Amino acid sequence: MDSPVEIPxxxxxxxxxxxxxAVWRRNFLVWRKLALPSTLGxxxxxxxxxxxxxxxxxxxxxxxxxxxxxxxxAAGTLCYSAMNSATFEVLYSGFSRMHVQKTWEAIMxxxxxxxxxxxxxxxxxASKALLSGLAVLAVVGAFGLAQSWQALWIIPLIFLASxxxxxxxxxxxxxxxxxxxxxxxxxxxxxxxTLLSGVFxxxxxxxxxLAAVAAWLPLTHAVVLARPILLGGEIPSPVLHxxxxxxxxxxxxxxxxxxxxxxxxx
Amino acid sequence: MSPLVIxxxxxxxxxxxxxxxxxxxxxxxxxxxxxxxxxxxxxxxKTTTLRCALGxxxxxxxxxxxxxxxxxxxxxxxxERVGVVPxxxxxxxxxxxxENLRIYGRYFGLGDAALEARIPDLLAxxxxxxxxxxxVPALSGGMKRRLTxxxxxxxxxxxxxxxxxxxxxxxxxxxxIWERLRRLASEGTTVLLTTHxxxxxxxxxxxxxxxxxxxxxxxxxxxxxxxxxIEPQVVEVFGDWRGQGAPAWAAAHAQGVCRRFxxxxxxxxxxxxxxxxxxxxxxxEPDLRYLHRPAxxxxxxxxxxxxxxxx
Numbered sequence: 001m002d003s004p005v006e007i008p009x010x011x012x013x014x015x016x017x018x019x020x021x022a023v024w025r026r027n028f029l030v031w032r033k034l035a036l037p038s039t040l041g042x043x044x045x046x047x048x049x050x051x052x053x054x055x056x057x058x059x060x061x062x063x064x065x066x067x068x069x070x071x072x073x074a075a076g077t078l079c080y081s082a083m084n085s086a087t088f089e090v091l092y093s094g095f096s097r098m099h100v101q102k103t104w105e106a107i108m109x110x111x112x113x114x115x116x117x118x119x120x121x122x123x124x125x126a127s128k129a130l131l132s133g134l135a136v137l138a139v140v141g142a143f144g145l146a147q148s149w150q151a152l153w154i155i156p157l158i159f160l161a162s163x164x165x166x167x168x169x170x171x172x173x174x175x176x177x178x179x180x181x182x183x184x185x186x187x188x189x190x191x192x193x194t195l196l197s198g199v200f201x202x203x204x205x206x207x208x209x210l211a212a213v214a215a216w217l218p219l220t221h222a223v224v225l226a227r228p229i230l231l232g233g234e235i236p237s238p239v240l241h242x243x244x245x246x247x248x249x250x251x252x253x254x255x256x257x258x259x260x261x262x263x264x265x266x
Numbered sequence: 267m268s269p270l271v272i273x274x275x276x277x278x279x280x281x282x283x284x285x286x287x288x289x290x291x292x293x294x295x296x297x298x299x300x301x302x303x304x305x306x307x308x309x310x311x312k313t314t315t316l317r318c319a320l321g322x323x324x325x326x327x328x329x330x331x332x333x334x335x336x337x338x339x340x341x342x343x344x345x346e347r348v349g350v351v352p353x354x355x356x357x358x359x360x361x362x363x364x365e366n367l368r369i370y371g372r373y374f375g376l377g378d379a380a381l382e383a384r385i386p387d388l389l390a391x392x393x394x395x396x397x398x399x400x401x402v403p404a405l406s407g408g409m410k411r412r413l414t415x416x417x418x419x420x421x422x423x424x425x426x427x428x429x430x431x432x433x434x435x436x437x438x439x440x441x442x443i444w445e446r447l448r449r450l451a452s453e454g455t456t457v458l459l460t461t462h463x464x465x466x467x468x469x470x471x472x473x474x475x476x477x478x479x480x481x482x483x484x485x486x487x488x489x490x491x492x493x494x495x496i497e498p499q500v501v502e503v504f505g506d507w508r509g510q511g512a513p514a515w516a517a518a519h520a521q522g523v524c525r526r527f528x529x530x531x532x533x534x535x536x537x538x539x540x541x542x543x544x545x546x547x548x549x550x551e552p553d554l555r556y557l558h559r560p561a562x563x564x565x566x567x568x569x570x571x572x573x574x575x576x577x
Contacts, residue, residue: 007324017342022372029369030360102356108322109350110373110421111342265323266279 010258010265016119019112023120024127026107027097031128042132046081047139050074053200065202067231074145075227076199078154079161081136083219086129086162087190090169091182094121098173104264114264118257122166122249129162130155140230147232154229161222164245167252168218174259198223218248267334269425269456270296270319275328277314277480288314289325290480296425301447301457303471305464305567307576311480312460313353316429320345333424346374349418351428355410357402363389363413364398367420374421384420392416393442408439415446426450428459432466444470464564474563478571488563495566497525497537501544504533505555515554523547530573537561 031038054070064072097103104117137154140146146154172185196210197203197219206214214220221241228235277289289311296302306312318325319332321341330337332344358366364385371381389395392412397405405413411431418426431447432440447470451457461467467474468488475485484491492498501524507515516534520527523544524536536544541558548556 005325005327007326019373019375022369022375025372026358026369029365030358033360101359102352102354103358105352106356106358106370107373109320109345109352109418110370111345111375112373113342 010261011254014115014119014254014257015113016115017113020116020120020123023107023112023117024124026103027093027120027124028127031131035131038128039132039135042081042085043135043139045084046077046136050077065227070143071145071231072227073200074140075154075230076197076223078133078136078140078158078230079197079219079222079226080194080199082129082133082158082162083165083190083194083222085132086125086165087169087185089125089128090121090166090173091176091185092179094125094170094173095176095179095182097121098260098264099176108264114261115257118170118253118260122163122170122253122256125166125169126159126162129165130159133158133162146230150232151230154226157222157225157229160242160245160249161218164218164222164248164252167249167256169252170256171252171259174256174263193217193219196220198227218245221245267298268295268331269298269333270294270458271329271331272315272319273329275315275318275330276326277311277318277323278326287326288480289318292328292477292480292482294475294482296456296458297473298424298456299451299454300472301451301459301470303467303474304458304460304477305462305467305474305563306460306477307462307571309576310478310571312477313429314480315477316427316458316460320348320350320427346421347424349421349423349426351411351414351418351426351431353429353433355414357410357413357417359402362399362401363394363405366402366413367417370417371420376421381420388416388419391419391446408435408442411435411439411443412446415443419450423455425456425458428457430460430462432461432463440466464562464567468563476567476570483570484566492561492563492566496561496569497539498561499538499541500559500561500565501536501538501541501548502533502557502559503536503548503554506553507551508553512554515551519547520544528568528573535565537565 050070050073054073058069061069107117108114134155172182176182196206196214197217199219203211203214203220221244225235225238225241272292272294275289275292276287278285278287280286292315304312304315317323319330319337321332321338321344324338332341333347335344337344358369361369367385367388368381389398392415394409394413394416397409402410432443435443444466447457459470471488473485473487474491475482476491477483484495486494503512503515505512511532512534513529513532516527516529520534520536524538524541527534527536538544545558548554
C-alpha cells in the first residue's frame with residue numbers, strides 16, 4: 001500500500017502550546033547563571049555612548065527639541081540597547097542553540113514542536129532585552145533623565161519593540177550557514193538603522209529621501225514613541241507606531257518560522 | 267498494542283531529476299517489550315526512518331502509528347510516551363547532569379516534585395551518582411552517552427528509540443549501555459535502535475532488520491536471518507599461493523570446493539554447508555592460511571549490502 005501524504009505548507013499558521021514556557025525557562029536559567037556579567041555587558045555599551053555623546057556633543061549642542069542633548073539621547077539609547085540585546089540573542093545565541101549545540105533538536109524529541117521553540121526564542125529574546133533595558137532605565141532614572149512615573153510606560157514599549165527586533169533577527173538565524181553571516185545583517189541593516197532612526201539626532205534632520213526610508217524602520221517607530229513617554233509631551237499617532245512594531249514582530253516571526261521549518265523539518 | 271507500526275513508508279528529498287528516495291517502501295511492526303535493531307550501512311535510510319517515525323519530518327507516503335497515535339498528525343502527543351537517544355549528543359553544556367534531567371523533564375510537562383524524586387534514580391541508572399552537580403563539558407564521552415540515555419528515560423517511555431547508541435564509545439562504555447538496554451527491555455520497555463555494529467545487533471536484538479537503499483532486505487531473529495540468507499560455515503582464505511595471492515587461488519579452485527565465494531582485497535571468503543572438501547583441499551596448500559568459523563550477521567550484512575565503501 002502506498003498512501004501519499006500531504007506535505008504541510010511551511011507557511012501554515014503557527015501552532016503554539018504552553019510547552020513553549022519550558023523552553024523559555026531553559027533559556028532564562030542559562031541567563032541567570034551569568035546574569036550579572038550579561039547585564040553589565042548589555043548596560044555598559046549604551047550607557048557609555050549616552051554619557052560620552054551626551055556630555056561631549058551636549059557641550060556643543062545646548063538643546064535638542066527643547067531638552068538637553070543627553071535627555072534627548074536617553075530615549076534613543078533605551079530603544080537601541082533593546083534592539084541590540086534582542087538581536088544578539090536571537091542571532092548568536094539562537095544560532096548556537098539551533099545549529100551548534102543542537103539544543104532545539106533535543107527539545108523536538110520531547111513533546112514540543114518547532115513552533116513552540118521558535119516562539120520561545122522570540123519571547124525570551126524580548127525578555128532578555130527587557131531585563132537589560134530595565135538596567136539602562138534605572139541609570140536614566142537615577143540621572144534624572146526621565147520626567148515622571150509616566151516614563152514607566154517605556155517598559156511595555158521596550159518589550160514590544162524587542163519582539164519586533166527578535167522576529168526580524170530570527171529570519172537571519174533561520175537562513176544563516178554560520179556566525180559570519182550575521183555581519184551582513186549588522187552592517188547592512190542594524191548599523192544604518194541606528195543612525196537613521198532618530199537615536200542620536202532628530203530624524204527630521206535627514207534629507208527627504210533618507211527620511212522616507214527612515215520612516216519605515218522599526219527602530220524609528222520605537223524611538224518616536226519612547227521619547228515623549230520618557231520626557232513627557234504628546235505622542236504622535238501612537239496606534240500607528242504600535243501597530244507598525246507589532247506588525248514587524250508578527251511578520252518577522254511568521255517568516256522566520258516558515259524558514260526554520262524548511263531548514264529543520266525537511 | 268504495537269508501540270510502532272510503519273506501513274509503506276517512503277521519503278523523497280528534492281524534486282524532479284535531482285530527487286532522491288531515501289526510504290523506498292518500508293514496513294515495520296514492533297512487538298511490545300522487544301528489542302529491535304535496524305541494521306544498515308551509512309546512508310541506508312535508518313535515521314530518516316526514525317525521524318519520520320517521531321514526526322520530525324513528513325513522509326512522502328505511508329502510514330505511521332506511534333504509541334497508538336497517527337504520526338505526524340498527533341506526533342506531539344505520541345512523543346509523550348517515547349524516549350529518544352540521538353546519534354549526536356545534544357546535552358545542554360550550560361547545565362549540570364541533574365539540571366539537564368530536570369530541564370528535559372519539563373519539556374514533558376513533568377512537575378518539579380516528580381522530577382526531584384526521579385532524578386537520583388536516573389543518575390543511578392546511568393552510573394552517574396556522584397555527578398549530579400557536574401557540568402556536561404566535564405563528562406567523558408561514555409558519561410555523556412549515559413546521561414543522554416538517562417534523559418531519554420525521564421518520562422518513563424513505553425518505547426525507547428536509539429540512533430547508533432554506542433558509536434564512538436570504548437568497549438567498557440558499550441558494555442554498560444548494552445547491559446542497561448537489556449535491563450530496560452526485560453522490564454517491558456520496547457527498544458528500537460539503529461546500528462551498523464553487527465555484534466551490537468546480535469547481542470541486543472530479539473529481532474532485527476537489515477536495510478539498505480531505503481528498503482528492508484532481511485528481517486527476523488539474528489539466527490533466522492543468518493539461517494535464511496547465508497551458508498552456515500565460512501572459511502576466510504589468505505596468504506600466498508604460487509607467488510600470487512589468495513584471490514588467484516580462489517579464481518582457480520574455490521568454485522569446486524565450496525558453494526560460493528567472495529573476494530575482498532587479498533582475502534577470499536568461502537561459504538559452505540559442509541566445509542570438509544575445502545579444508546581437505548587447503549591442507550594441500552601449505553602457503554595459504556585460513557580462518558574457519560561459523561557464519562555470522564556480518565556475513566549476511568555484507569552479502570546483502572555489498573562490500574563497496576559507503577562515503
